[in-house]
Amino acid sequence: MTRACSPPFRTLLLGLAALLAAACSPLDATPAAAEEAVATASGPAPALVPAPVSLRAGDGRFALSAATPVHAEGAGAAAAARHFATYAARSHGLSLEVDGSGKGGTGGIRFDIDAAADFGGPEAYAIEVDPEAVRVSAADPRGLFYGAVTLWQLLEGDADGAGGVALPAVRIEDAPRFGWRGFMLDSARHFQSVDEIKRLLDAMARHKLNVFHWHLTDDQGWRIEIRRYPRLTEVGGCRIPAGDGGVDPRTGAPVPYCGHYTQAQIRDIVAYAAERHITVVPEIDVPGHAQAAVAAYPELGVTGEQIEVLNEWGVNQTLFNVEESTFEFLENVLAEVVELFPGTYIHLGGDEAVKDQWQASERVQARMRELGLADEAALQSHFIKRMERFLVARGRRLIGWDEILEGGLPPEATVMSWRGIEGGIEAARQGHDVVMTPSSELYLDYLQTDSPNEPPGRPAMVTLEQVYRFEPVPEALETDQQAHVLGVQANLWTEHARTFDRVQHHVFPRLAALAETAWTPAARRDYADFLERLPAQMGRYRAMGIAAATTPFEVLADVEEDRAGGAVAIALRNPLGYPVRYTLDGSEPGPDAVLYRAPLELALPASVRAAAFHDGAALAPPVAHAFDAASLLVRTDEQLETCPDTGRLLLRLEDDGPLHGERAIFDVTIFYPCWLWPQAGLGGIAALEIRAGRMPYYFQLAHDEPNRKFLPAQTAHGELVVQSGGCEGPLLATLPLPARPDADGFVTLRTPPLAAAADRTDLCFTFTGDTRPTMWVLDQARLIPDQPSPP
Structure with a gap:
């Protein structure tokens, strides 16, 4: 390009x-x-x-x-x-x-x-x-x-x-600043229909984006028909979801999650994209993220054992082996891929290839010696170079994630820098072309606000402003090296985007920020001016049927309680900083409503209706925030904090069931099941009530596995441990857990009467017992007063 x-x-x-x-x-x-x-x-x-x-x-x-x-x-x-x-x-x-x-x-x-x-x-x-x-x-x-x-x-x-x-x-x-203005969609973890793909292509075109990077194969699914190897889609295109999501509640039979694109459908999509001047770059991930392929053809794996298509997320250890027959298999796959996708680039992944299986295999080690390779990094480089030679012979160029730098980069390869910009800098200094796509600024599966209404995803935020302010060309590069930066791309991984509505929520309006970063000259970019234009863009989304996120336009409320005085201070804010107007009488706030300027000091019960405005129009439906004595005694998992020193790998996860319909969502630190209620007011509190759910622990952590910690269980099914003064403080209660939750998927636990406690203390809630194969998760905690709170 x-x-x-x-x-x-x-x-x-x-x-x-x-x-x-x-x-x-x-x-x-x-x-x-x-x-x-x-x-x-x-x-x-x-x-x-x-x-x-x-x-x-x-x-x-x-x-x-x-x-x-x-x-x-x-x-x-x-x-x-x-x-x-x-x-x-x-x-x-x-x-x-x-x-x-x-x-x-x-x-x-x-x-x-x-x-x-x-x-x-x-x-x-x-x-x-x-x-x-x-x-x-x-x-x-x-x-x-x-x-x-x-x-x-x-x-x-x-x-x-x-x-x-x-x-x-x-x-x-x-004219555009960059020639590569890309968006990547992961169709391997969750599948989108042909119509949904076309709707995204239409939206890309209206943002002047011109590269659709299509992630088609991974551990959890093989989505592209390869006629020479039909089991890739027959077997590799289906998985049994973990937990209740993979079981028919009426019969108990497994319910597979399947989907793939036929070659006719792919040709249709590629042609549809070309009509909108979008090049489709397919990704066939090697040598890692290979479990769906190995499940279909076990001889491709290192162990040769029959395995299932993965129904967990994270970093898996399954690799392709390095036999000549496997290279021939992959070349045959690529031969069909090249025929389907006429663009210059074929993406071969290369990321997160954990080398444990190669290290443990006598046959792989013997192959390394035969090839004269010093280590497994050199073996991956050999693997990628072999694939590159095949593509170059057919007039194509290889592009891969920045791990392909390890062990030496093929001469014509292009690097997609996702682990920050450092890989891109190193590649450009070596004379290789680069596409900048760092996870810290351009991964759209990260949540975009701290609203509790955000769907499942990674709660580490990538805000609209972060996307907009990302500068793709590092100052560390010399002028001639800067020319190797082809452009910029945002990525959406879909582990937690089970529906197309969620895909749209994650993508829009952040794709508008990406579009301006990719197209507009750096000297012309102005975030404040962009926010002035964004409401018109949201109107276009509505007109064109795009279900863009409204959470950036909500009004959130932070409350501080004065229990002795029976009052609260309510601070209102909009994630994007738009002006907020509010009412206190229950009426809808309009453009003439009171402009919010400072926290509101209100007696309980208190109710505020608020909306963010631009040019006299509300940017999202007004939000009602109501507080009374009873509601201030409750914290949900979204409102609680992560416990210190627990790895802090916080995720917003969707429950595994029911099979159909809405599912509960939990914020949980998967390395250590622990939640913190800072400065909970225990004066006059008789007991604590905790509502908990349970879900499969569906994560592969590879070398991060040692970071997964848990307290040993003291009873048959583990306990909920409650401490005051933080997670190292005195024990308040130990509540044995049942063998399974109630029929609704939850269990409610109540502590014995509490001894007199300090008025304010950090409450820590920790579930004991191994989190595999299932883990308990906190849904909400409630303080029970000596006397019931007035309505």
């Missing part, structure tokens, strides 16, 4: 002369273009996402109706025009006919491809709107398509509204 660059655009005030040719900079547009920024004749600038390189607003508007002609000449121009018309119909109720003959007059909307003009690259475009006519032009169909997307975003009004639909007078010249 050739990386596009932002050219030094013409100075608009000097007559909009032709674009100057420019050398490609890996950083951003030239200072002249950056200084040009956005100028408007009057009113706010259009809410475009991603922000263009250059925008200058003029006077007036171009009115549209069903009678507005849309002209295009040639297949590429007509395709871009039809995309614009389709988007306009769905979002604004506007029905437009596209004339692809190129014979139209001078008025209306015209899409032109001028291959001889220098727009600054194949993905660059220009838009001119005045009250009489609209022109979108580019040198290549790719640029014209992105111009169509921008023109759609410029639309104002509604076909049924009094003012109709119009475009503001404007001049835009634009």
Whole structure:
């Protein structure tokens, strides 16, 4: 893939002369273009996402109706025009006919491809709107398509509204900063339908993203049909989920979780993506993450034993062996993959390949000696180089996760840097191309806010702001090395995204932040300005049927209790910092409601309804926060903290059952089942009541296994231990656990009467006993007062 660059655009005030040719900079547009920024004749600038390189607003508007002609000449121009018309119909109720003959007059909307003009690259475009006519032009169909997307975003009004639909007078010249603007979806852990994949591709295109990295194989599932090896999908495409999620409650029979894409479906998806100028990069993970393949063909494994497709998450130890027959198998697989995916790159993973099986195998060690390899890192390098030679011979390039640096990198390989940016820096210094995708900023399975309404995922947060502010080109690289940074990519791993609604929640609106990081020159990026434009983008999501997350637009409440005075201090906040308005009388807060400025001192019972606002409109439905004496005595698992010195691998996990319908969600530290209630008020408290659930411990930890700790059980099924003064403090109670939870999946435990205790203390709750194969998890803790709290 050739990386596009932002050219030094013409100075608009000097007559909009032709674009100057420019050398490609890996950083951003030239200072002249950056200084040009956005100028408007009057009113706010259009809410475009991603922000263009250059925008200058003029006077007036171009009115549209069903009678507005849309002209295009040639297949590429007509395709871009039809995309614009389709988007306009769905979002604004506007029905437009596209004339692809190129014979139209001078008025209306015209899409032109001028291959001889220098727009600054194949993905660059220009838009001119005045009250009489609209022109979108580019040198290549790719640029014209992105111009169509921008023109759609410029639309104002509604076909049924009094003012109709119009475009503001404007001049835009634009080109992307990076040529690799990617999004990765994991379809191996949880499967998405063809229609759902296409919906994501549509959304990617409207964000001007151009690489769909498709994770198709892993320990938990093989999702791509390989005709020569049908058991890869027949066996490797199915697993039995852990716990109740894998059992029919009526019969007790296993219920497999299956799914794969036929080659016909893959060709359809690849063609659909290409129509939207998106390249699909498939990932076939080697030499690790191999359990689904080995389950289908045990001879591919190191041990040769029959195993099942994995139904646990984490880092597994199953590897491919290094026999010649296995290399031939993988080459046969890749031969079919190459036929299905015409793009330049094939992703071969290379990540998290724990070498224990290779180290323990006499045959593998003998192969290492035969090959003259010093260690297992060199063996993985040999493995990757073997695969690379096969791909290069077929005109393709290998890309892999940054672990492929270990043991030596194949000469043509490209590195995807996920363990921070250090792997990318090292690869670029060695002369290899790099795509930056660090987990700390660009993993979308991390939760995006601290709202209790976030779905299952990794509670370590990657906020919208983190995605937006990530700088893909490290300052540590020299100028010539910076040119190796092809671009940037966000990844969504789907262990915890069981449904497509959850996929959308994790992806949007953070994909908008990624889009601007990938497209807009660094000097033009402005997070505060992005937040001004984000509400319009959320409106586009609603219009196009995208179930974007609303949690970033919620109003959260933090409360401090004054028990002696029977009052609370309620602090309101919006995760993105939008202004908050509230009411205290139960009415819906509108744009004239009181603007929140400082914590509210309220007597109990207290109730607040609040919403975040932008330009007089609520960004999400108002949230009601109510507090009384009884509610202040309860903490849920989301409200409790992790215990200190417990590894702190906190996850938000979904229960294993029921098979169908809603499931409970728990925040739990999987290395040590312990929860902390800081400064719980025990004055006047007679007892504690704890509601607990139980779920399978479905994690493979590989070399992190020693970090998994638990207190030895003293009774047959373990205990819940409650301590005051923190997790090293005095014992308050030890509550034996039953053999199994109640029929609803929970059990309620109550301590004996408590001795007099300090008014404030840190309460620690720990479950004893080995967490495998099942673990107890805390759902909520309640303080029971000497006298019942008033309603």
